[in-house]
Every structure is written in C-alpha cells, then in structure tokens.
Amino acid sequence: MKEILMKDSKVMQTKLVLPLDTNNLGTMFGGRVLASIDEMAAIVSMKHSASTTVTASIDSVDFLSPVKVGDILSIEGLIAYTGRSSMEVYVRVIKEDWKTKERVTTTTSFVTMVAINEEGKTIEVPKIVPQSEEEKEIYESALKRKQQRI
Secondary structure, three states: OOEEEHHHHOEEEEEEOOHHHEOOOOEEOHHHHHHHHHHHHHHHHHHHHOOEEEEEEEEEEEEOOOOEOOOEEEEEEEEEEEOOOEEEEEEEEEEEOOOOOOEEEEEEEEEEEEEEOOOOOEOOOOEEEOOOHHHHHHHHHHHHHHHHHO
C-alpha cells in the first residue's frame, strides 16, 4: 500500500466570520465551528484516500478562545494517523485579527473518518508517514487515543 508524507496531507481554508455566523454576543456559534471542522476533515480524508469518506467520530473538540464578527479564520487539517480504512484528522482553527495580524488558535479537534467505496464498503487507505518533530508528536498522540478507545 502507498505511503504519504503527513505534510503532504495538509489542507488550509480561509473564511471571514460574518454576522449570520454569530450569536447575540457577536461570537461564532459553536455549531458553525463544528461544521467547518467536519468539512475540513472530509476534504483532508477524501484527498488522502482518493475516495468517499464518512465521519465515524469526533474524538475531541476544544474551544480555546472565542471567534468574533470580522475575524479571519484559517482552518488547517492533516492526517494524524491511519488504520486500515480509517483516518484520524487533526483540525486546528486559528483566528487572525486582520488589523494587528495577531493569530490565536481558537479550536482544536480530532475527527475519525472512514474511506468507503460506491457500495458503502470500507476500503484500505494509504499509510501516513510523519517526519518533523511536531508531526511525530501528533502521530504518537493519535496512537495513545487509539489505545484509550480499545
């Protein structure tokens, strides 16, 4: 089976937070953030597996700081770990103040996606290969989460 470098699985998306994305406090709805995370996990996993993928679980979502109207969001995703047909996708949401250029991580999440064929049967996915220290930490944390689930 083919192997893919972790850095080559990375996808980035940029969005502007608009009034319709926010609640009465002017902060972004958590559900909108979750939808963006799930969408990013789908994109990353489909590109990695070259197949249709479905969300199996969202293992964790940590909301670290609020997002406000006018913030620019950078949503980054990459494959953290691969099983036979499953992929754990690490998604990080970063807000940027376009005036000050300050960047702050607002949300992190781990989403498990599964590759399927046209009949809905699971299919094998390429293995992921971490290289940098940060990538190795992400990969090893995924192994720990997998062991905790077992």
